[in-house]
Amino acid sequence: MASSASAPESFDRAEACVDAVLDKVGKRIVLGLPLGIGKANHFANALYARAEADPEISLTIFTALTLERPSGSSELERRFVQPLLDRLYQDYQDLAYNQARRKGLLPENVEVCEFFMQPGSLLNSSSAQQSYVSSNYTHVPRDLLDRGVNVVAQMVTPALDDSGDFSLSCNPDLTLPLLALARQRRYGPITMVGEVNSRLPFVGGDARVPASMFDVVLSGPVFNEDIFPAPNPPVRLTDYALGFHIAGLVKDGGTLQVGIGALGDAVCHVLGLRQNKNLDFVDILEALQTDKPSSLCKLPLETGRFELGIYGASEMVPEGFFHLRDAGVLVRKVYPDTALQQLLNEGRISETVDERMLLALRDIGRIQSPLSEQDTRFLQTMGIVDPSYSWRGHRFLDEGGEMEECDLHSSKGREKLLGDCAGKSLKLGTWLHGGFYLGSTRLYQRLRNMPTGDMAGINMTAIDFINDMLKNPDLKIAQRQHARFVNSAMMVTLNGAVISDGLEDGRVVSGVGGQYNFVAQAHELPGGRSIIALPSTRHSGGRVCSNIVWEYPHCTIPRHLRDMVVTEYGVADLRGKSDRDVIVAMLCIADSRFQQELLEKAQDAGKVETGYCIPDAFTNNTPERIQAVFTQGHRPGLLPYYPLGTDLTEEEGRLAVALKAVKEEGRKIWELWPILRQGLKACKSDSPEFRSVHACLDRMGFDRSDNFEHRLEAYVVAGALVRFYDERRPLGETAENITSGAAHTQSGSAAG
Template sequence: MSEHNKPTYYTDVTKVVDHIIEAFDKKIAFGMPIALGKSYQIANEIYRRAKSDPTIELTIITALSLEKPTWSNDLERRMLQPLRERVWKGIPDFDYMLDLRKGALPPNVKMKEFYYKAGSVKNDPMAQQNHYSSNYTHVGRDIMNEDCNVLYCHAVAKKEIDGKVCYSDSCNADLSLDIKKFIPEAKAAGKKFLHVGHVNNSLPFMYGDAVVGEDDYDIILDNPEYETPLFSVPKAPVTTADHMIGLHVSSLVQDGGSLQIGIGSLGDAIASALIMRNTANADYKKVLEDLGINEKYGTLVDHIGGRDTFDEGLYGTTEMLVDAFIELYKGGVIKRKVYGNIEIQRLVNEGVLTETLTRDSVKALLSQESFQPILKKGDFEGLQHYGVFKEGLTWDDYAIVDGDTRYSTDLRDGANLDAILDNCIGESLTNGVIAHGGFFIGPNQFYDTLRNMSDDERKLFEMTGVAVLNQLYGDEKLRTLQRRKARFVNAGMIVSVVGNIASDALENGTVISGVGGQYNFVSMAHAIDDARLIMMIRAVKETANGPKSNVVFNYGYTTVPRHLKDIVVTEYGIADLRGKVDHEVVAALINVADSRFQDELLEKAKKAKKLPPDYEIPAEYRNNYPEVIAKRLQPFRAMGKKYFDVFPFGCEFTKEELVLGRSLREFKSKMDKQKIKTVMGLAKQMLTAVPAEAQPYLKRMQLDHPGDFKEKVTRKLVAFALKESGQI
């Protein structure tokens, strides 16, 4: 809020909030990062104060406030309560979210969010009315544009480095850099600002721009009693459709390139396919051949992708560092190092400079114009940071000093340059990074992996601001060099046959999630010459009224406009749309639609004169059915190598929970679609004995020894669901 050298430290959250309320005269814009980096204690205490004092004006500005699963009936409780106690043990609730769900936020409290868990607020009027759609790179600006005093509060990790106390933004470096950039302007405009850090050493200490000193904060809350476990997001099952999308995407990724993917089953499907390509290449090539991917898309794969192993590897550049990147790292795919120096990165890209330094490669580096004719102090220190010059050397008055020996930094002198090359260069490049991320969230095993890494290994995964990750502006040359052959892979909900994509809302304006960084990656894919945008669309979705196509003729909402079209991938194939005219775009998208809807799309396209009257869908694209792709994958699933597994990287659920979850979902679906038939089958089950095979599942549901009549009926229902789904 004012110039300071040291923050005010507190061990009591009530004192923190006292400080905030007094400083801001009861008018507070309370900014928190997306997802994991929120402080439960500060958020709940400041909300409690506002709830009890209507003179406090509180605006909560954030995204993705994490919520533990809840239940609406006894059957759901039996399924979810043990999970809550196991997976989310010790994690508090956000009181403002509990009240939001009940429609009980007080009138002096407002919430503004730029991103929601997909589908979580479809029927919430307050959330729908207070969503602001903003590119991720503009969120920091928008928070600072609030017309009242601003508080930015987030959880941090703490560590002593070289005798100095340091803090890491850890899971949320995404907005911190952006917000700090706007602080001087805000203060000049007369706004008050507080930067508050809450120490939670459950967070892994991440490096890069995430690391700051204590003078970065106005307030630090540090009390081990307030440390909480990290919120786990369990793995979602990867469906056959997801695996097919991931397989197609994996063939479009080029060795030596860069990769961005997101969280969820589609990200896991891509990672699984890329690992298969790298570690079981013969099987990978066979699946591409057997599924017809080579025949249909071989030319495109040869041009922008590949089928061989990742010898050079990929570099991860992503706003969200998901656990799939860790799996790719373990699988030898994510390993290409990038460096924060333009000249080093350029020569690495050209193959002149490798990780192992030689006299000739360093000579080539030092011959670059930016280092000529005399090596300056900043350049020397930058090169030393990346290992070009040995540790222990110093720069003094245009000389490299090694003990009592001095080497002039005048590189025009051949003999002097030879002396530097003979005596001063290091053995290998250092401080390379294999992945940059802005924020992270994932399952518990992901957090454990990060925490258990050595500092040197964790430094390979640097955290930085979203304005760095999601755009080129500010350091275009370096970022373009680092992100060579980038594949920005994003998901959409619906694609129209002319190439418009809806990703974050329905055509009536109902917000499903948020645009986040998607548009940023779309723009970058078109700005970098050798980059490509890959939009993933599940071709069909199941509804209570039956299957529905996600490839449509038109749609009343657009996230990615058609003039920024590139590649669209569904479970049925790849549509390369870049540079194509309308009839080619329409034909390519109908080719990757589900065949149950192709004729209707074809008819509408012809009627709109987007296709010639005599156009016919090629025969090879006329067999796009779920059962067909499932059958084609089955031989590979039967190999016993966990290919195309529902959980390729494991999960936090027990075997019984997985079976119960699948069975109960299928039961609910049948009730929606065939209610009378399902009820009759359930009534019949009531008259038969419960099979012995159901006992492990009934025990998990606390129904192995039913007490009252209600429990006995519920027991029969569960047994029926298991039987109907073929599990017993």
């Protein structure tokens, strides 16, 4: 690691940077790359090319979530994807090691290990499957050091002032704890490479680091590229049903963690409805829970508006958190002092600095009277004591050179101590702690343009602070009141074991990531709950399969950590229940098409009594019932396909909904015949009701189709648009809407 007094070497060519690194560490390199968007792609590609050309170089790359530009696995998908590549990903440099890995062409002197893979993207890559490392997110720094990491290469962004500092921005998550653990172990040197991209948003807090952290910096215009976007997926009614059930578990004054994807978008949108369209929220939630006995979930239903607000503590910072910020929900701040936080929790003080705050801190023994030097430093850091005072042996020396006693006993003394701080808000309040972020172009633009006050409340920090309780548990207990950790799963067994990372045959879909951390943390936090969410069914090869299963060869979360499981049909509170009661609760939130088969397996195993019958209230768990709830009256208008907006155009947004549905329906022509028949009618019609369908077909290039196979595909797409796209549901803001809106605002300003 670079010396605190030294400036990093600077290069404007990746190849020259590789030369410098090889000079420092030799030809055996264990390279740590951040997960997601924070990788130094130019440096990594140049280093990989060097290793590919020189077999004497031994290169191990240890990373996670290697992103790549989308590609289509079918003709339909390729037609959809190609314009996106030209518009959203034209600047992005794919990582060469990933392309070689996909093709089975990694040289023998290069190994790529990931602890979390882009979900489902590498199921058929033998190299990726064999080199996968199953590890908790918080254990990765340890694993990196054990493997001998000697180079870390990370994308950074420069400070906007003249300090020369950098921000780790999107990825302080592993870099900070890795370097801290290396210092603790007195580990050998780690060469730090910073690839500077001024398009990366500057985030302060713990992510702000001095330039001296780096040994080598790679900078120049060629590295200032747009950040990899992950367009928001369409949110379907199943996702919204999950979102309503989860939103009814979130307590005012509490803490929230959610992830990226349709589920996270749905949860955040529905929490916004709870705040700003509360009657509609309550109406829909009650409709989803009609005739359901409250015994299935012990927690009281939370339906009120957020008066205290909630605080975000999430390894992944989803775009939906900023939606909640706008909605007035994500507004609860926490502070980096246990005693102060406890006083706030108890309502003995407010966030406004006054004499009562000084007295309360004194009364609980957090500060002394007269104040010590340490007390003074703490109070000034938090914005409680006037910064103009300088402590001098139980006295203050003010700017005028006068001495004041550091005594809290008199009102006059307290007033003098507060000075200009009186009536102002406490400093260092944080409404969001995060480990990394990844999202749409809109998210990155928002972070770049965020007002200073809002940005000051975000602290991107080390993953061990977010994901576990080992460091400063008392502070985390004080901050993380009524925590709700929401994570998705692939399947859950009837006895409450969770499968989130792999298939039955052992192939890895994604990874453990931080899910285990959050589940364990929920059990340790007073009032904390882990919420595992999943649709009750999935489509596979044109067939409907249950995501609630009797057994599975492995699990991600063992049953002894079972807590709360949510499907579109309700909430099963499993904590502390017997195996029999857990199984019964899980049956009650399973799809009714599979309930009897699952029940019989439990009865055959002697886990449920032979005479048990599923209560009538839970025997209508069908997609039709969910559809009926959401299609009544004005409800569809509350449930946009893209509640947070989208990088897609209007036609692309519609097509994404339709193509996803087609993929689930099947691939054989007889499976798609009903869709194809509807599409044929739409394609042959000049009716205005099909105008949007024709616009979508033009976007897919079907206006130029000149053979029978392409015409069949066009009919399938048209039929899917007619069958699966609900015109009553708003699309949500698209890239075109946002651009035209911005242009309108600018022209309006100019006219004004």
